[in-house]
Amino acid sequence: MTQELSSLMDGELEAREADRAIGICCGNEEMKLKWQAYHLIGEALRREEPRAGFSSTRRIMEAIATEPTVLAPRRRVPASAGRIAFAAAASVATVAVVGWIGLQESGSPSGPALATSAPAARSAVASSVVPLKNVNEYVVVHRQLPNAEFYRPVSDQAAVRR
Amino acid sequence: MRRLAVALPVAALLAALPAAANPGIDPLTWLERAAASARQSTYAGTVIHMQGERTATSRITHVFFSGSEHEKIESLDGPRREIVRRDDQMQCYFPDAKTIRIDRRVTAKFFPSLVGGPMEAIAENYRLALGNVERVLGQDCQWIHLDPKDALRYAQRLCAEVGSGLLLRAKTLGARQQVLEQYAFTDLRLGREVSRGEVKSTFLSQSKDWRRDVQPPDEPKPGSTGWAVASPPPGFRLVGEMQRLLPNRLQPVTQLVLSDGLATMSVFVEPMSNPARTAEATNEDGALSVFVRPMGEHLVTVLGEVPPAAAQQTGRSVGRQAVVAGAPVR
Numbered sequence: 447m448t449q450e451l452s453s454l455m456d457g458e459l460e461a462r463e464a465d466r467a468i469g470i471c472c473g474n475e476e477m478k479l480k481w482q483a484y485h486l487i488g489e490a491l492r493r494e495e496p497r498a499g500f501s502s503t504r505r506i507m508e509a510i511a512t513e514p515t516v517l518a519p520r521r522r523v524p525a526s527a528g529r530i531a532f533a534a535a536a537s538v539a540t541v542a543v544v545g546w547i548g549l550q551e552s553g554s555p556s557g558p559a560l561a562t563s564a565p566a567a568r569s570a571v572a573s574s575v576v577p578l579k580n581v582n583e584y585v586v587v588h589r590q591l592p593n594a595e596f597y598r599p600v601s602d603q604a605a606v607r608r
Numbered sequence: 609m610r611r612l613a614v615a616l617p618v619a620a621l622l623a624a625l626p627a628a629a630n631p632g633i634d635p636l637t638w639l640e641r642a643a644a645s646a647r648q649s650t651y652a653g654t655v656i657h658m659q660g661e662r663t664a665t666s667r668i669t670h671v672f673f674s675g676s677e678h679e680k681i682e683s684l685d686g687p688r689r690e691i692v693r694r695d696d697q698m699q700c701y702f703p704d705a706k707t708i709r710i711d712r713r714v715t716a717k718f719f720p721s722l723v724g725g726p727m728e729a730i731a732e733n734y735r736l737a738l739g740n741v742e743r744v745l746g747q748d749c750q751w752i753h754l755d756p757k758d759a760l761r762y763a764q765r766l767c768a769e770v771g772s773g774l775l776l777r778a779k780t781l782g783a784r785q786q787v788l789e790q791y792a793f794t795d796l797r798l799g800r801e802v803s804r805g806e807v808k809s810t811f812l813s814q815s816k817d818w819r820r821d822v823q824p825p826d827e828p829k830p831g832s833t834g835w836a837v838a839s840p841p842p843g844f845r846l847v848g849e850m851q852r853l854l855p856n857r858l859q860p861v862t863q864l865v866l867s868d869g870l871a872t873m874s875v876f877v878e879p880m881s882n883p884a885r886t887a888e889a890t891n892e893d894g895a896l897s898v899f900v901r902p903m904g905e906h907l908v909t910v911l912g913e914v915p916p917a918a919a920q921q922t923g924r925s926v927g928r929q930a931v932v933a934g935a936p937v938r
Contacts, residue, residue, distance in 0.1 A: 581891075581898055581909065583854055587863065588874040588911045590698070590716035 631750075631773065635736035638752050639723055641773035642766060646721035648672045649772055652806060653796035654684070655719050659789045660894035668718065669806045678807040681718060692809045693718075701811045701818075709821040714848050715865055715872050719791035720775035722766070725869030733757055733843035733868045734764070742767065744776045745796055754870065760841035760918040761871050762788065762895060772798060780895040780913065788895040789913070833862040835877050836929035841918045843868040866912075866922065873912030873922055880907040888923075890916045899923040 631637045652669040665684040670677065679693040690701040696713040717724065730736075739751030747769045754764040763785070767777040776796070780789040809815065833849050848865035857878060864875040880902060891898045892915075899910040899919035903926065910923040 581900070581911075584874070584876050584909050584911050585896065585898075587852065587854070587876075588715055588872075590711065590713065 633738060635738050635752050636727055636731055638738065638750060638768055638773070639730065639736065639754075639766075640727055642720070642752070642768045642775050643723040643727075645768075645773035646670075646723070646775060647677055649774060649799070650802050651720075651774060651796060651798050652802045653793045656792050656794055657719065657790075658787075658894075659896070662894075665794075669802065671802060671804050671807045673804065678804070679718070680807045680809065682810065690810060691718075692807065699809070701809055701815060703811050703814075706815070706818040707821055708815060708818050714850070715874055717872070719778060720793070722764075722775065722778055722791075723870065725867050727869070729843065729845070729867075729869030730754070733761060734870065739765070741770065744769075745793060747771065747776065749776050758842065759783065759915060760921065761843075761868060761914055764870060774798070782895075783915070833864070833877075834929055835862050835864060835875075835926060837864060837866065837875060837922055837925050838927055839925040840866050840873075840922050841868075841914075844873065844918075844922070847872075864926075871913050871918075873910060873914055873919065875922060875926060876909040876911070877903075877926060878907050878909075880905055888920075890920060892916050901926075 631641050650671045653667070655666050655668055657664050657666070664686075667680075667682045667684060669680045672678070676695050677693065679691075681691040681693070683689050688703050690703075692699045692701065693713065698711045698713055698716070700709040700711060701707075702709070723730070734754040734756055737753045737755070739753050742749050742751065744767055748771075749767040749769055752766045752768060754766070756763055763781040765777075765779040765781060766775050768774065769776050774796075775791075776793050778791045779787050782788050811818075833851060837844075837846070844866040845868075846864060847867045848863070850863050851860040852863050853860050859879050862875075862877040864877075866873045866875065887902070889898075889900045895913045897910075897912060897914055897916040897919040899908075899916065899922070901908045901910075901923045908923050908926045910919040912919055912922075
């Protein structure tokens with residue numbers, strides 16, 4: 447049945463088979479949850495926001511946990527005041543910063559690039575905006591990601607390495 | 609007898625690898641085995657990397673022969689690009705720009721080769737324990753737990769395939785045990801299923817006339833940048849120090865690299881272009897923390913797979929290195 451649900455989602459079932467699958471899906475609480483879970487998984491894979499209104503988050507999460515190649519969605523944590531939403535606010539300028547593994551997209555919370563004074567009484571100075579582009583460059587250097595910004599003539603690449 | 613003849617060379621080969629030793633119940637042995645297996649065995653597979661809210665897939669092919677690691681990493685998302693690595697020498701192919709960047713691995717960590725540092729350093733900074741054996745990719749997989757001894761590093765969960773020791777999964781956990789970053793193989797071929805030819809660049813034949821962007825191999829002696837981290841978090845030691853030229857900087861930027869055996873931090877010091885900056889700033893993205901601190905006419909930026917507190921402590925203790933009789937003081 448699980449296979450049928452999966453096929454139904456993918457639009458692979460004939461009309462009559464689909465009717466049967468839908469009938470079972472809607473008449474059975476467990477299958478309904480599975481159906482929802484599959485959609486949630488699909489959305490997670492497509493990186494959409496999970497749909498609101500699921501009745502049993504725990505069971506869905508369990509279903510996801512048992513799926514072998516599934517990306518469990520992470521709950522989006524809003525950027526709290528006092529954080530720089532660096533990847534986010536980088537805006538169009540940072541599109542040039544092409545990430546490698548793990549830096550492909552900037553799916554980060556939207557919001558202004560707020561910098562903050564550091565915790566505690568270390569710095570009582572007013573907040574300022576951090577040059578996000580600079581930070582992204584350093585991310586690329588730190589992780590040694592191949593980056594389009596490094597396309598420079600050989601003569602410019604006089605960096606001394608250890 | 610025929611069977612024995614086949615089995616013997618295999619046994620000899622396995623005996624030559626630390627990976628083949630029976631790891632028993634010592635988590636440190638498992639860790640050594642995972643490190644050795646990632647370097648010295650042959651494998652190919654698809655890797656999913658989840659960091660913060662992003663996921664990315666890549667295909668990794670790793671072959672070990674003539675005492676060298678040969679590896680190809682193809683990004684499967686976004687613009688086409690590919691790393692071909694022989695030990696620490698990296699060639700990054702950018703087919704769209706017809707460019708090959710020649711670089712040297714310093715801070716880069718490519719799954720499943722996540723355990724790089726000296727084992728003593730790791731044991732000094734993390735509590736090691738064995739977790740459950742789980743079925744992963746159809747194989748028995750032993751979880752290895754690394755829990756930090758202080759709040760200045762993250763916990764790691766590594767899952768090593770019982771037969772080969774190779775890591776099939778890896779997670780970085782935050783203070784509330786939440787997953788900050790993880791890697792997982794979604795398919796894997798091992799040993800003879802992978803041929804040497806597979807590690808050649810996809811772009812080898814068409815890249816003859818591509819631009820080659822070469823990093824000079826000059827290596828300054830440690831301490832030559834004039835900057836030092838006076839009091840990094842316990843267990844973090846300086847493992848690299850260099851000057852880099854970045855595309856948008858006129859002057860070279862100093863990079864200091866610190867490691868506790870598992871986690872790595874980069875400290876960048878650059879002349880400040882905007883002296884009006886006066887505030888410190890902190891941020892984190894997945895397991896990566898960023899701390900920016902203006903310091904007189906310089907700007908210090910710390911990046912690393914560490915909690916923000918560790919990046920802050922490091923950034924706040926950056927200063928000019930004391931020099932006695934012309935020799936750097938360590």
